[in-house]
Amino acid sequence: MAAIAANRTELLQIADAVARDKSIDKSVVLHAMEEAMQRAAKARYGSENEIRVEIDPKTGETHVSRYLHVVELVDNDKIEISLEDARARNPAAQVGDIIAETLPPVDFSRIAAQAAKQVIVQKVRDAERERQYEEFKDRIGEIIHGIVKRVEFGSVVVDLGRAEGVVRRDEMIPRENFRTGDRIRAYIYDVRRETRGPQIFLSRSHPQFMVRLFAQEVPEIYDGIIEIRAVARDPGSRAKIAVISKDSSIDPVGACVGMRGVRVQAVVQELQGERIDIIPWSGDHATFIVNALAPAEVTKVVLDEDTHRVEVVVPDEQLSLAIGRRGQNVRLASQLTGWQIDILTEQEESERRQKEFAERTALFMEALDVDETVAQLLASEGFANVEDVAFVALNDLADVEGFDEETAQELQSRAQEYLEARNKELDDKRRELGVTDDVAEVEGVTSSMLVALGEAGIKTLDDLAGSATDDLLGYYEVTKEKERVRITGALESFNLTPADANKIIMASRVKIGWIEATPEEEAPVEDGEAVAEEEGAA
Numbered sequence: 001m002a003a004i005a006a007n008r009t010e011l012l013q014i015a016d017a018v019a020r021d022k023s024i025d026k027s028v029v030l031h032a033m034e035e036a037m038q039r040a041a042k043a044r045y046g047s048e049n050e051i052r053v054e055i056d057p058k059t060g061e062t063h064v065s066r067y068l069h070v071v072e073l074v075d076n077d078k079i080e081i082s083l084e085d086a087r088a089r090n091p092a093a094q095v096g097d098i099i100a101e102t103l104p105p106v107d108f109s110r111i112a113a114q115a116a117k118q119v120i121v122q123k124v125r126d127a128e129r130e131r132q133y134e135e136f137k138d139r140i141g142e143i144i145h146g147i148v149k150r151v152e153f154g155s156v157v158v159d160l161g162r163a164e165g166v167v168r169r170d171e172m173i174p175r176e177n178f179r180t181g182d183r184i185r186a187y188i189y190d191v192r193r194e195t196r197g198p199q200i201f202l203s204r205s206h207p208q209f210m211v212r213l214f215a216q217e218v219p220e221i222y223d224g225i226i227e228i229r230a231v232a233r234d235p236g237s238r239a240k241i242a243v244i245s246k247d248s249s250i251d252p253v254g255a256c257v258g259m260r261g262v263r264v265q266a267v268v269q270e271l272q273g274e275r276i277d278i279i280p281w282s283g284d285h286a287t288f289i290v291n292a293l294a295p296a297e298v299t300k301v302v303l304d305e306d307t308h309r310v311e312v313v314v315p316d317e318q319l320s321l322a323i324g325r326r327g328q329n330v331r332l333a334s335q336l337t338g339w340q341i342d343i344l345t346e347q348e349e350s351e352r353r354q355k356e357f358a359e360r361t362a363l364f365m366e367a368l369d370v371d372e373t374v375a376q377l378l379a380s381e382g383f384a385n386v387e388d389v390a391f392v393a394l395n396d397l398a399d400v401e402g403f404d405e406e407t408a409q410e411l412q413s414r415a416q417e418y419l420e421a422r423n424k425e426l427d428d429k430r431r432e433l434g435v436t437d438d439v440a441e442v443e444g445v446t447s448s449m450l451v452a453l454g455e456a457g458i459k460t461l462d463d464l465a466g467s468a469t470d471d472l473l474g475y476y477e478v479t480k481e482k483e484r485v486r487i488t489g490a491l492e493s494f495n496l497t498p499a500d501a502n503k504i505i506m507a508s509r510v511k512i513g514w515i516e517a518t519p520e521e522e523a524p525v526e527d528g529e530a531v532a533e534e535e536g537a538a
Helices: 008-022 026-045 083-089 110-139 207-217 252-257 259-270 285-292 316-323 325-337 346-368 372-380 386-391 394-398 405-433 447-455 461-465 469-473 498-512
Strands: 051-055 062-071 080-082 098-103 143-152 155-159 164-167 183-192 199-203 226-234 238-245 275-280 300-304 309-314 340-345 475-478 484-487
Touching: 026 051, 026 062, 026 110, 062 083, 080 083, 110 183, 143 164, 143 207, 155 183, 164 183, 183 207, 207 226, 207 238, 207 259, 226 252, 226 325, 238 252, 238 285, 238 325, 252 259, 252 275, 259 275, 275 285, 285 300, 285 309, 285 325, 309 316, 309 346, 316 325, 316 340, 325 340, 340 346, 346 372, 346 386, 346 405, 386 405, 394 405, 405 447, 461 498, 469 498
Parallel strands: 062 080, 164 199, 238 275, 309 340
Antiparallel strands: 051 062, 062 098, 143 155, 143 183, 155 164, 183 199, 226 238, 300 309, 475 484
């Protein structure tokens, strides 16, 4: 091999050339050469010898030495030397010292030279990979320019100069095609060490790619005056970004759009015509959700903080605009805000409220044995069920227009009697189903829930403790025909949150003795127990 057989000057020149070509330190190349020579010397003098090779980085002179350890009694003369012999060479030698014995330079055979070449190539390759990883690991989150080197199975390999990156098919913008030699811009979203070297993963569909493009086009974002708080993308089709300004004198939406739309159009062109909705961010959830559904108009918003769902009412003619093509508008708004959005028209909401009012009226007429007028009064005052009437403060019930204290007392007594009778009926039914008493003692489980659990086959404390959140709330399953089928949960009709369902499961596990009670902390939802999905659009 040339690098080994070369004279001292050529050795340093080769090391310099390799270091420059691979963008690595010259000392790494020299160390690789030393190791290659060391292996060749061991092959020549015996692998049991402890041989060291040093190359002077200034002169290129090579020193081959065998190290011998000074001992009282020699067991292996290949690596040890007696104190007497050591002192013959160096009078100051002591037991434990190391004597370096200079060996003549090694003449490399063809096989030895080839082996040495492989060692150097591997060491240099390892150093190059480490250099690439160190260079790019801190550049995650940047946009990088490159040239398409090749296209493999839909993925694009990009030449980044001193490294290669890859844009996988699922990280491309749909219907986007690149050919060898094309220039490409992409977002670095991950850099990993792998057996074949550092892998630099690039993306053009990542939401942050659009954020970085806006930062390049809008100086106020780059300077931190305007902040992009949230992003939602349907790559190549549509996107929504929420922006806020730290300077009240600067309109964040106008700054991002630019004069005659020049700023946003520059981003749109890079993203292959992706339509971008720029909306003002708001700390008020209702306002933010209304903004996110633009361009649709919203007449009413009802938030449910517990389930993180929101019901949005829109005019009848605005329904298709609010939902968007294939549900795109409401889906992106949901991703942007983090809320599950259900959309109703004004007519649907009116019909639903009338239906709920009629159902509550009928319930009160039957349960409390009152006429329609009294039942309607209770329903219109916001009483949703018999429990509300039974346990509300007596004064609140008496304050209903047309009621007095005596009427309120009578209504409350009838409500409590109804609940006692219903609970007895439910208790008898759960016993018939075989639901054990210890399940009834679990905190958070009502009489109605006991019957529902029994009908679902959850009858013992063991059954309940061994359940997953999905078993109680329901989940979706994909069949062999790729159809999405809903699997009903035992307590799905009770509108429990994942935290509520998990609390019941954990309480049963504490009761049965599987785990210890931790009252200070709310038990987290277990990994793998996916929250039951619900459809987001009306």
